[in-house]
Amino acid sequence: MKLATHYLGLKLRNPLIVGASPFSDNTHVACQLQDAGAAAIVMRSLFEEQIDAEQRALTHHVETAAESTSEATSYFPAFEEYQLTPDRYLRQLEQLKASLTIPVIASLNGYRPGGWTDYARRFETAGADAIELNLYQLTTDPEVSGDEVEADMLETVKSVTTSVKIPVAVKLSAFHTSPAQFASSLEHAGAAGVVVFNRFYQPDFNIEELEVEPQLKLSDSSDLLLRLRWLAILSPHVRGSLGATGGVHTSEDVVKALLAGAHGVQLVSVLLKHGPRIITSLLNGLQEWMTQRGYQSVDELRGTMNLRRCPDPAAYERANYQRILQSWRV
Numbered sequence: 001m002k003l004a005t006h007y008l009g010l011k012l013r014n015p016l017i018v019g020a021s022p023f024s025d026n027t028h029v030a031c032q033l034q035d036a037g038a039a040a041i042v043m044r045s046l047f048e049e050q051i052d053a054e055q056r057a058l059t060h061h062v063e064t065a066a067e068s069t070s071e072a073t074s075y076f077p078a079f080e081e082y083q084l085t086p087d088r089y090l091r092q093l094e095q096l097k098a099s100l101t102i103p104v105i106a107s108l109n110g111y112r113p114g115g116w117t118d119y120a121r122r123f124e125t126a127g128a129d130a131i132e133l134n135l136y137q138l139t140t141d142p143e144v145s146g147d148e149v150e151a152d153m154l155e156t157v158k159s160v161t162t163s164v165k166i167p168v169a170v171k172l173s174a175f176h177t178s179p180a181q182f183a184s185s186l187e188h189a190g191a192a193g194v195v196v197f198n199r200f201y202q203p204d205f206n207i208e209e210l211e212v213e214p215q216l217k218l219s220d221s222s223d224l225l226l227r228l229r230w231l232a233i234l235s236p237h238v239r240g241s242l243g244a245t246g247g248v249h250t251s252e253d254v255v256k257a258l259l260a261g262a263h264g265v266q267l268v269s270v271l272l273k274h275g276p277r278i279i280t281s282l283l284n285g286l287q288e289w290m291t292q293r294g295y296q297s298v299d300e301l302r303g304t305m306n307l308r309r310c311p312d313p314a315a316y317e318r319a320n321y322q323r324i325l326q327s328w329r330v
């Protein structure tokens, strides 16, 4: 049975990838993930704001040392709060490359064009096999249109893809008016693949203290449903690779992501809950499912439930939404 797959032009021994997270900070843990069967690892992100802050601090240091603390009022984490400084990031990338045989994908996180995208070239020089560019943004300014935000994103993607030879995947949020059109624009801008979707961390209200509480809840399998639908819709159109991230917790979830059209299936929450060895059992479950149904390879089953190939494409579309609402009686 062939579990091997291609993702962003990289040959992977199977579709399971460790998603962007703290797992890449510790080389020993990364080796355990590889030993358990992970086929690639995405590093945690280096952020646009973090790189800009470093570049500003350097400029201030050189030009106006007395003003070097002027960023203290920023809402963003202070420079030292980030787990890896840009320099440490590059060294960690080199260390992962020296210790692992699986591909290492470095992650940049930001969406406005700027000098921070130079780090793509530094990632390439440090040995990254690919880059995942996370376009996470949250526009709260009512003067800024969706078109403007997407234009900034496409320019950012272009500046990254034209500065490196390694493949660049773009990690998307689900909140685009026309994700299929935007995915195709990303490919025109040079993206080798699209990863769906960013998982938004949703602040809660504390009604005793009247405070907003930031919180990070790990996902469960229900988070996968939104991804499945859009993987299935994008799969017939995207010429490059599709990555799934969000809500993959069981071998059934892995099978579903592949049926919807994913080339790479990323794991984070499930690894935080159960540790590296869960990868082996996910792979065993995938193999068992494939054996029972006579599939010889992952390539054979990929996309068989996508919008073009599934027996009931209307299930993904507006028609079914109406049917479901009409089916309820009280």
Ligand SMILES: Cc1cc2nc3c(=O)[nH]c(=O)nc-3n(C[C@H](O)[C@H](O)[C@H](O)COP(=O)(O)O)c2cc1C
Pocket (backbone or CB within 6 Å): 019, 020, 021, 022, 043, 044, 045, 046, 107, 109, 134, 171, 197, 198, 199, 216, 218, 219, 220, 223, 245, 246, 247, 248, 266, 267, 268, 269, 270
């Ligand atoms: C603790 C933690 C740290 C994360 N750090 C990053 C990051 O630096 N960059 C990024 O693109 N995604 C990051 N993510 C998001 C994950 O890569 C992933 O997209 C998300 O958790 C959904 O996948 P899951 O359901 O398997 O957890 C992080 C997630 C967690 C839980």
